[in-house]
Amino acid sequence: MAVGIYFLSDTIIKELHSSPSVNSSCLFVVISPGNIIGSGIFVSPKGVLENCSSVGLALIVWTLTGVITAISALCYAELGVTIPKSGGDYSYVKDIFGGLAGFLRLWIAVLVIYPTNQAVIALTFANYALQPLFPSCFPPERALGLLAAVCLLLLTWINCFSVRWATRVQDVFTTGKLLALCLIIIMGVVQICKGHFYWLEPEHAFHPLQPYDMGRIALAFLQGSFAYAGWNFLNYVTEELIDPYRNLPRAIFISIPLVTFVYVFANIAYVTAMSPQELMASNAVAVTFGEKLLGVMSWIMPISVALSTFGGVNGSLFTSSRLFFAGAREGHLPRLLAMIHVNRCTPIPALLFTCISTLLMLCTSDIYTLINYVGFINYLFYGVTVAGQIVLRIKEPDLHRPIKVSLAWPVIFLIFWAFLLIFSLYSEPVVCCIGLAIMLSGVPVYLFGVYWENKPKSFNSFVAKLTHLGQKLFMVVYPAEGSEDGNEDKDEAG
DSSP states (O other), X not given: XXXXXXOOOHHHHHHHHHOTTOOTTSTTSOOOGGGSSOGGGGTHHHHHHHHHOSHHHHHHHHHHHHHHHHHHHHHHHHHHHHSOOTTTHHHHHHHHHOHHHHHHHHHHIIIIIHHHHHHHXXXXXXXXXXXXXXXXXXOOHHHHHHHHHXXXXXXXXXXXXXXXXXHHHHHHHHHHHHHHHHHHHHHHHHHHHTTOOGGGSHHHHXXXXXXXXXXXXXXXXXXXXXXXXXXTGGGGGGGGSSSHHHHHXXXXXXXXXXXXXXXXXXXXXXXXXXXXXXXXXXXXXXXXXXXHHTGGGTTHHHHHHHHHHHHHHHHHHHHTHHHHHHHHHTTSSOGGGGOEETTTOOOHHHHHHHHHHHHHHTTOOOHHHHHHHHHHHHHHHHHHHHHHHHHHHHHOTTSOOSSOOOTHHHHHHHHHHHHHHHHHHHHOHHHHHHHHHHHHTHHHHHIIIIIOOOOOHHHHHHHHHHHHHHHHHHTEEOGGGSOSSOOXXXXXXX
């Protein structure tokens, strides 16, 4: 979501906005132009190339990641119409494998996936904003962390204050990523026409800069998958989507091939202007690309990417509340986290919780470690969810499935999934084990908070008082209790 890449056809967007069941004032359904192309393409190329060891293999990884993303999206499409609940893989895992598995998915999303995604985009914004000020060296780590924190706090305030402001920020800053990517691809085509394709010739493209290593190739896929994050966004709003049987497959067939094309050609463009060594030495590859080709106009690139990543942080905050609502509805999260402001219809408790957890992630400014961290956990549950598709076919073969894909697709995905997790764990055992430990820490929380139903009255009373205090402090109510339409214009005028 967040950093994500998702393309939605105009038809789907119009149908969502025109549906009487969809309230555009509240954050239950969020479809924004800012989710077309994610900011990961400006940070992941370095990580992919470093781990692949050659340009040719890196381009293959970008292409295969797009193919695997398409396969997993098809599997999710079947699950989305078979279990038509909002909440995405959290809802599917809970219904197929039980409450504990679903809670662990929710637990890791709330504590790791959303905060880490937002931290990576905020740090990317800080990198691109500060790199022009430090042309001969990397920006100081403290400066990166401070600017990323300021970006996050500002956007959290905007999202808490007004839904309309948040959507305007998203629409305005979307132009940055589109401008940057169009400029990169066009300049790449110009370079190829001039004959600058040394690193694209087969004898040079597959020349390894260091020995190939299967573990590092697995990490390259994790780095690439970060840029494709967001492909499952529509599964989080299935209940609100008009005609999902038609629109889910349409979104997949339009979006993922287009995004794969853009990403592969952006990476081709990078290596027409930079050697692999120069690309790997840069923390802001688009800035280096602009300095090589744009001359006095090179300032366009850092500004465009900074605008893009700023909008990316906003998009992540803007969409995060849907999962909180789904979890609270099932009793897996405190009700306070799903509540919205009585007038502004903004999910203030969820936004503040996400902001604080993201600030904690900013304790490290190593973007690529964070990507490996969140990528491993994400793929772990992608595999569990796709395995659930096969389990559901076996347990309930006669269940109505408006979309039914061949079982070959989930099997192919699970083979790739096993390769990725095993070799990632081998290459980055500490990072992966930390993620697993955080996930497993949710087991005692589930047993105490969810499974144990007959809690003492004093405990329930204490929780109720805390919830009531939070409601008064933030002026929020559970959506069913207040007006879902709100009157934001009146509130802003006041």
